[in-house]
């Protein structure tokens with residue numbers, strides 16, 4: 347670990363002793379001391395006290411401008427008044443009945459107005475809805491295999507947890523990536539039915555369809571791969587996938603758990619002008635309350651209507667989620683708020699770019715909708731294997747450095763990105779940019795030293 351990173355971590359430890367203590371206690375009862383593996387990191391995570399608008403406080407009393415926003419869930423920001431009101435009202439009239447109520451249709455209408463689907467079913471998480479989407483595609487095509495992209499994340503069910511973060515030594519030939527389980531417990535049968543290709547490689551996708559003729563039910567992807575920072579689809583990639591899927595009788599699933607609400611009013615299909623067969627939504631559509639949805643054409647969803655594919659769930663359409671979802675679509679995810687967030691995101695990403703040029707830090711900043719990311723690479727990444735080459739310690743210096751300056755620039759881990767909420771303001775962007783301007787020369791210095799050491803070592 348280099349000295350500048352050691353110094354930032356030591357400052358972090360001085361600022362957050364109560365988090366260190368809370369984490370030690372949590373470890374006694376919770377594996378890794380956290381509720382989801384993504385939340386754990388060295389030396390320990392920050393424990394949160396509260397969040398309001400664009401800011402959170404930790405239990406040591408530090409305030410942060412929050413661009414983690416629960417891994418992008420809170421496009422609404424914390425405790426948005428419309429969500430608070432909707433949820434409070436729902437609490438008063440009963441939270442869940444296990445019986446239909448009228449909000450279900452109302453929310454389905456909102457979704458069908460924005461995304462190219464005719465019918466919708468609801469769930470509580472992204473994992474749940476991508477699982478149902480894969481099952482629907484398998485049923486619709488009477489095929490078993492799902493094609494996914496190396497590095498793509500679609501949740502935690504068996505089909506999804508393949509080749510999410512395979513190690514460099516496991517990935518195999520770039521033209522024929524291995525199907526690597528994301529941990530123990532994934533049956534071999536599942537691995538055999540998940541075919542992997544490289545993002546932005548249409549020829550690779552075509553090769554897989556030739557290898558398994560009439561066996562691939564669907565291609566599932568995030569239109570912007572957001573599990574490797576931000577990996578943009580190259581021009582023609584999404585259109586190409588649409589064409590290949592149609593030609594081979596497979597379905598195209600856009601996993602819009604992240605992009606659906608955060609990229610544009612009508613999600614990725616509006617942003618990129620490509621129409622998938624199935625869309626999955628979660629995270630931001632619930633405004634901080636667990637809510638997921640999947641939608642497709644009437645023909646595909648009729649598999650459920652005709653009792654051919656089973657879908658259910660005790661918490662589906664509970665009133666808390668439905669109320670929060672309606673408030674999100676009607677009062678938060680408005681065209682005006684998208685314009686506000688887009689303006690702030692442009693200010694933030696342009697600001698980063700100017701600072702990068704000034705200090706000569708080799709990096710770039712992709713941004714779209716409410717998301718952006720500092721990508722510490724000399725060139726734009728096109729797929730997971732490019733992303734593997736990041737200088738992780740330099741990124742850690744960035745993250746801890748920003749946190750020590752009162753800005754959570756994004757969730758911890760270099761595979762994430764920042765989110766800007768509708769409650770962020772110009773003052774938040776000023777604070778974010780001031781913190782980065784202060785930090786960037788140190789990052790550039792370390793990067794240059796590490797590069798010279800690399801050259802001196804004759805590599």
Ligand SMILES: Cc1ncc(COP(=O)(O)O)c(C=O)c1O
Nearest residue numbers: 471472473499500501601603604
């Ligand atoms: C693209 C995508 N799909 C699915 C999921 C899984 O969602 P959840 O964590 O709600 O199960 C995530 C979560 O990060 C995601 O980013």
